[in-house]
Amino acid sequence: MAPVQECLISAPGKCILHGEHAVVHGKVALAVSLNLRTYLRLQVTSTAEVSISLPNIDTFLSWDVSVLKPLLSHCKGECRSSTELDTELVRKLREFTAIADGSTDTRSMAVLAFLYTYLCVFAHSEVLPSLKVCVWSELPTGAGLGSSAAYSVCVSAALLTARGTISSPLTQSQETARWSEQELELINNWAFQGEKIIHGNPSGVDNAVGTWGGFLRYHAGKITPLSRVPTLRILLTNTKVPRSTKLLVSRVKDRINQYPSVMAPVLESVDAVSQICECTLAEMATEGASAKHYSTLEDLIDINQHHLNVMGVGHTSLNTLCQVTLTHGLHSKLTGAGGGGCAITLLTPETDESVVRDVMEELKQVGFDCWETSIGAPGVLMHSPTSLTHNVLDILTKY
Amino acid sequence: MAPVQECLISAPGKCILHGEHAVVHGKVALAVSLNLRTYLRLQVTSTAEVSISLPNIDTFLSWDVSVLKPLLSHCKGECRSSTELDTELVRKLREFTAIADGSTDTRSMAVLAFLYTYLCVFAHSEVLPSLKVCVWSELPTGAGLGSSAAYSVCVSAALLTARGTISSPLTQSQETARWSEQELELINNWAFQGEKIIHGNPSGVDNAVGTWGGFLRYHAGKITPLSRVPTLRILLTNTKVPRSTKLLVSRVKDRINQYPSVMAPVLESVDAVSQICECTLAEMATEGASAKHYSTLEDLIDINQHHLNVMGVGHTSLNTLCQVTLTHGLHSKLTGAGGGGCAITLLTPETDESVVRDVMEELKQVGFDCWETSIGAPGVLMHSPTSLTHNVLDILTKY
Numbered sequence: 001m002a003p004v005q006e007c008l009i010s011a012p013g014k015c016i017l018h019g020e021h022a023v024v025h026g027k028v029a030l031a032v033s034l035n036l037r038t039y040l041r042l043q044v045t046s047t048a049e050v051s052i053s054l055p056n057i058d059t060f061l062s063w064d065v066s067v068l069k070p071l072l073s074h075c076k077g078e079c080r081s082s083t084e085l086d087t088e089l090v091r092k093l094r095e096f097t098a099i100a101d102g103s104t105d106t107r108s109m110a111v112l113a114f115l116y117t118y119l120c121v122f123a124h125s126e127v128l129p130s131l132k133v134c135v136w137s138e139l140p141t142g143a144g145l146g147s148s149a150a151y152s153v154c155v156s157a158a159l160l161t162a163r164g165t166i167s168s169p170l171t172q173s174q175e176t177a178r179w180s181e182q183e184l185e186l187i188n189n190w191a192f193q194g195e196k197i198i199h200g201n202p203s204g205v206d207n208a209v210g211t212w213g214g215f216l217r218y219h220a221g222k223i224t225p226l227s228r229v230p231t232l233r234i235l236l237t238n239t240k241v242p243r244s245t246k247l248l249v250s251r252v253k254d255r256i257n258q259y260p261s262v263m264a265p266v267l268e269s270v271d272a273v274s275q276i277c278e279c280t281l282a283e284m285a286t287e288g289a290s291a292k293h294y295s296t297l298e299d300l301i302d303i304n305q306h307h308l309n310v311m312g313v314g315h316t317s318l319n320t321l322c323q324v325t326l327t328h329g330l331h332s333k334l335t336g337a338g339g340g341g342c343a344i345t346l347l348t349p350e351t352d353e354s355v356v357r358d359v360m361e362e363l364k365q366v367g368f369d370c371w372e373t374s375i376g377a378p379g380v381l382m383h384s385p386t387s388l389t390h391n392v393l394d395i396l397t398k399y
Numbered sequence: 400m401a402p403v404q405e406c407l408i409s410a411p412g413k414c415i416l417h418g419e420h421a422v423v424h425g426k427v428a429l430a431v432s433l434n435l436r437t438y439l440r441l442q443v444t445s446t447a448e449v450s451i452s453l454p455n456i457d458t459f460l461s462w463d464v465s466v467l468k469p470l471l472s473h474c475k476g477e478c479r480s481s482t483e484l485d486t487e488l489v490r491k492l493r494e495f496t497a498i499a500d501g502s503t504d505t506r507s508m509a510v511l512a513f514l515y516t517y518l519c520v521f522a523h524s525e526v527l528p529s530l531k532v533c534v535w536s537e538l539p540t541g542a543g544l545g546s547s548a549a550y551s552v553c554v555s556a557a558l559l560t561a562r563g564t565i566s567s568p569l570t571q572s573q574e575t576a577r578w579s580e581q582e583l584e585l586i587n588n589w590a591f592q593g594e595k596i597i598h599g600n601p602s603g604v605d606n607a608v609g610t611w612g613g614f615l616r617y618h619a620g621k622i623t624p625l626s627r628v629p630t631l632r633i634l635l636t637n638t639k640v641p642r643s644t645k646l647l648v649s650r651v652k653d654r655i656n657q658y659p660s661v662m663a664p665v666l667e668s669v670d671a672v673s674q675i676c677e678c679t680l681a682e683m684a685t686e687g688a689s690a691k692h693y694s695t696l697e698d699l700i701d702i703n704q705h706h707l708n709v710m711g712v713g714h715t716s717l718n719t720l721c722q723v724t725l726t727h728g729l730h731s732k733l734t735g736a737g738g739g740g741c742a743i744t745l746l747t748p749e750t751d752e753s754v755v756r757d758v759m760e761e762l763k764q765v766g767f768d769c770w771e772t773s774i775g776a777p778g779v780l781m782h783s784p785t786s787l788t789h790n791v792l793d794i795l796t797k798y
Contacts, residue, residue, distance in 0.1 A: 261671035262702060265664035269709075272660035303661060306705040310668075316725075323718065 003129075003164040005044045008383040008396070010037040011153035013139040014146035014209035015236070015335040015344060015375065018277050018304050021252045021311055022270040023218060030274050031205045033213040034236060035377035038137035038150035039388065041396035042158040045130040052114050053134040053399035057141070059107045060399065065128040068115070071096060072123055080120035082189040085196045089116060104198075106141055109148070113194035114155055121159040121190070131162065136395045140369065143238050144245065144336035149206030152194030157187045157380050168382065175387035178378065184211050187380060213379030215281060217274075226278065228285035231376040232297075233347035235325075235360065237332075238369040239317040241340025248337045252311045263311070270307050273300050281376075294348040298331040301346055305333035313338030320366060321345075328359050344375070402528075402563040404443045407782040407795070409436040410552035412538040413545035413608035414635070414734040414743060414774065417673040417703055420651045420710055422617060426670040429677060430604045432612040433635060434776035437536035437549035438787065440795040441557040444529040451513050452533040452798035456540070458506045459798065464527040467514070470495060471522050479519035481588035484595045488515060503597075505540055508547070512593035513554055520558040520589070530561065535794045539768065542637050543644065543735035548605030551593030556586045556779050567781065574786035577777065583610050586779060612778030614680060616673075625677065627684035630775040631696075632746035634724075634759065636731075637768040638716040640739025647736045651710045662710070669706050672699045680775075693747040697730040700745055704732035712737030719765060720744075727758050743774070 012033040019029030051062035071092050080086065093115050094101060099108040114133070122128050135154060139147040157179070160166045166186060169177035179187065191207040208223045209216055215226040256263040277300050284293045305322060308314060318334050325332045325345045332345040347356060356372055363370045385393060411432040418428030450461030470491050479485065492514050493500060498507040513532070521527050534553060538546040556578070559565045565585060568576040578586065590606040607615055607622045614625040655662040676699050683692045704721060707713060717733050724731045724744045731744040746755060755771055762769040784792060 259671070259675065259698070259702075262668050262675065262699075265668040265671070269661050269664040269668075272658070272664070276658065276661065299658070300661075303658075303709050306709045310702050310705045316722075319718075319722065323715075326715075 003044070003162055004168045007042050007158055007161055007168065008385060008388065009040045009042070009154050009158050009161075009380065010383060011150040011157070011210040011380040012037050012146075012213055012377055013150050014206050015144075015342065017215070017335070017344070017375065018274040018300065019218070019270060020334075020336055020338070021249065021308065021313060022267050022274075024249055024252070025256065025267050026220060027267055027271040028274040028278075029205075029218045030277060031209050031216045031218050032375040033209050033215075033377050033379060034139075034145055035231075035374040036138040036145065036236065036371055038135060038139060038147065038154050039383075039392050039396060040133065040135045040154035040158050042162055043132045044162065045132050047130050047132075049130055050115075050118060050128070051132050052111065053132075054107070054110055054136075055134070055395060055399050056137050057107050057110065059110065061111060063115075065130060068119060069128055072119055075123055080123045082120075082186060082193065085193050086116075086120065089119065090197060093119075104200075109198040110151060113148075113152055113197045116197055117152075117155050117159055117190055117194055120193075121163050121165065125163070129162065133158065134396050134399045136392065138371070140238055143342050145236075145342060146206035146210060148198045149191065149195055149202075149210045152191040152198070153187060153207055153210035153380050155194060156190035157382075160186060160190065161382070170382045170384060175384050176378075176381045178381060184380070187211055209379070211379045214376050215278075217278065226281065229281050229376050230284040230289055231374050233351070233372070233374050235330075235332075235345035235347065235356070235363075236371045236373050237321055237343045237345065237363055239315070239321060239340050239343065240367065240369060241315055241317045243315075243337055243339035243341050245337040248313050248339045251339075252313060255312045266307050266310050270304060273304050273307070276300060289349070291348075291350070294346070294350075297346055298348075301331045301333045301344075308334055308338055311338075315340045317368075318343055321363065321368065324362050324366065325359055328355050330355070330359060347372075402443070402561055403567045406441050406557055406560055406567065407784060407787060408439045408441070408553050408557050408560075408779065409782060410549040410556070410609040410779040411436050411612055411776055412549050413605050414543075414741065416614070416734070416743070416774065417676050417699065418617070418669060419733075419735055419737070420648065420707065420712060421666050421669040421673075423648055423651070424655065424666050425619060426666055427673040427677075428604075428617045429673050430608050430615045430617055431774040432608050432614075432776050432778060433538075433544055434630075434773040435537040435544065435635065435770055437534060437538060437546065437553050438782075438791050438795060439532065439534045439553035439557050441561055442531045443561065444531050446529045446531075448529055449514075449517060449527070450531050451510065452531075453506070453509055453535075454533070454794060454798050455536050456506050456509065458509065460510060462514075464529060467518060468527055471518055474522055479522045481519075481585060481592065484592050485515075485519065488518065489596060492518075508597040509550060512547075512551055512596045515596055516551075516554050516558055516589055516593055519592075520562050520564065524562070528561065532557065533795050533798045535791065537770070539637055542741050544635075544741060545605035545609060547597045548590065548594055548601075548609045551590040551597070552586060552606055552609035552779050554593060555589035556781075559586060559589065560781070569781045569783060574783050575777075575780045577780060583779070586610050608778070610778045613775050614677075616677065625680065628680050628775050629683040629688055630773050632750070632771070632773050634729075634731075634744035634746065634755070634762075635770045635772050636720055636742045636744065636762055638714070638720060638739050638742065639766065639768060640714055640716045642714075642736055642738035642740050644736040647712050647738045650738075651712060654711045665706050665709050669703060672703050672706070675699060688748070690747075690749070693745070693749075696745055697747075700730045700732045700743075707733055707737055710737075714739045716767075717742055720762065720767065723761050723765065724758055727754050729754070729758060746771075
């Protein structure tokens with residue numbers, strides 16, 4: 001396939017609709033795409049440089065391609081694998097970028113993942129190409145919303161497209177376009193390597209959601225995209241209460257050990273919630289969404305929020321959030337680790353815009369960040385410039 | 400046994416510690432005595448009248464004993480039974496007191512139950528005695544706190560004692576005294592007939608708690624007093640939000656039918672909560688209460704409150720209550736039907752009096768009624784006058 005000179009790409013964030021924590025104990029989780037997206041612009045240049053601009057985290061770096069090439073010397077002509085991490089190359093890149101071994105800060109990890117993917121994808125090119133890459137995201141980082149996966153998916157899709165390994169699917173008349181299933185597999189595999197660099201031992205769910213979008217069933221390490229799903233309007237709220245996922249996971253484990261006869265049925269009940277949700281979503285997609293479907297989704301959200309409280313991962317900030325939204329007839333649950341962090345609020349076709357405005361205003365007054373967005377939207381997309389908002393396009397072209 | 404000329408008696412209210420609603424679906428419930436008590440003073444007079452004063456509900460009535468005697472004419476010398484309701488006598492009493500057949504208002508029912516017990520207990524006496532009875536209660540009526548049972552237990556104990564059917568257990572030096580197990584059985588049986596008159600089809604739990612006090616396990620219609628139990632300090636709060644128990648019970652049933660796979664495990668989990676609570680209480684009574692015991696009781700309260708929310712019997716007033724108390728480190732759950740109504744808040748030996756004062760103040764400011772009391776206290780008691788507070792004694796002697 002012909003390499004491209006420029007491309008615009010986006011990938012969604014992710015959140016957990018149901019089954020967070022329960023998934024650690026062998027139950028089903030439903031991971032969904034969150035339509036707060038990460039956008040990437042790639043240009044082929046003639047500067048003999050590779051540059052990356054990450055305005056969200058104030059990171060602007062460039063390297064002479066000539067100094068990058070030697071980093072591949074250990075490769076000995078073997079093909080770089082999209083399914084296994086080249087730990088020797090990661091080590092060399094850490095040395096090259098002077099990132100200390102244990103360091104995991106966002107900037108360092110983003111740079112490492114980018115350079116790794118760039119070198120691997122172009123390892124067998126005659127020359128390493130000169131590229132200018134800018135990535136900007138609507139997603140807050142470190143909030144459990146898959147911002148690193150959305151980044152890795154964008155980088156992977158952009159570099160594979162620039163290399164010509166995968167097609168440039170966008171035709172003249174299209175606003176957005178997606179790749180073939182096989183190409184998405186490749187994007188996902190490379191994005192997973194990026195996630196490994198950033199997170200060490202990721203589940204692969206985040207990059208799968210970033211790649212395929214929609215709803216994914218995650219059970220016992222197996223990821224299955226749901227075939228037909230609706231898009232649901234939601235509010236995504238970040239309480240900004242900091243929490244440690246590791247600590248919360250171990251808190252749930254402790255509680256299960258302390259009260260096994262109480263907690264085992266709760267996990268079962270959460271599993272049933274996920275399964276009913278999955279059936280309801282399938283019905284909505286095939287039969288059309290009814291008020292009854294939305295009422296079921298609301299019930300399930302309320303029930304699971306209570307169950308998560310029983311697991312010990314609630315927080316007063318989340319109680320406040322649920323109370324504020326319920327005052328306006330809207331139903332919310334935490335998403336992800338809990339103990340603060342983020343929550344989703346379901347909007348229905350009947351939810352008035354004035355209600356949405358009022359709720360968002362109230363949540364912001366409490367000190368939360370709040371976005372009106374959707375879940376179940378498409379995964380990685382190639383964009384025409386006109387399909388992006390002025391704001392996004394401005395940022396991507398400015399840096 | 401010698402009949403007495405005067406006696407002072409009290410019986411506690413009841414609340415449900417765990418298992419409300421779940422008990423309807425075959426699970427265990429823990430009913431406990433609530434140390435908000437109903438007090439009764441009985442005097443034998445020479446007025447040839449029977450009078451009853453119920454200052455709480457502004458009811459002051461008296462009858463010539465000569466007009467009451469003929470109501471027993473259908474009896475034909477057979478013994479009145481303490482275990483079966485004489486529906487013919489109830490019918491006659493309704494006619495006599497001009498209470499319409501369907502009428503169930505508190506005043507009418509209290510009068511009916513009193514006259515019924517009086518006539519039955521003294522049916523085989525030569526003459527019906529002249530009595531003056533005054534009953535005053537700390538319990539709010541119609542709040543699911545067993546006020547009618549506490550009333551029936553007091554009436555039953557007082558009349559049986561006055562008749563000499565049971566002993567007058569109080570000796571000179573005692574402040575309070577209890578009856579023998581066999582006598583308590585009799586008190587409970589007669590109180591149950593009173594409850595039948597007032598409620599139609601009562602479970603028998605309320606009068607059992609009023610009679611025996613402490614903690615009772617209620618499962619599949621069987622009532623078992625727990626042998627060794629501690630007394631626990633609590634706050635009892637009445638949100639005063641009116642609710643229909645019948646409606647709430649059917650709401651839970653509907654939810655179970657709608658989401659059986661979600662709700663069946665929740666009921667199982669509630670059952671486990673009751674069982675762990677029972678074990679913990681037994682440990683506290685035998686080993687002495689530790690901070691760990693209280694921490695477990697708090698966990699169970701929180702968990703069950705969430706489960707009751709999942710059953711659909713929560714209410715914003717109860718959320719407010721839980722939030723107010725949790726702000727001060729105290730744990731609360733609804734007790735009884737939910738949907739408003741009453742809640743209990745556990746106090747621990749570590750709970751500072753200033754905290755109790757502040758919480759009560761805040762709850763009252765929200766518009767709730769709030770009492771500092773205890774659960775697990777003794778059942779029906781005979782009192783010396785000096786064992787009553789001035790306030791209670793004043794009321795009982797004033798009317």
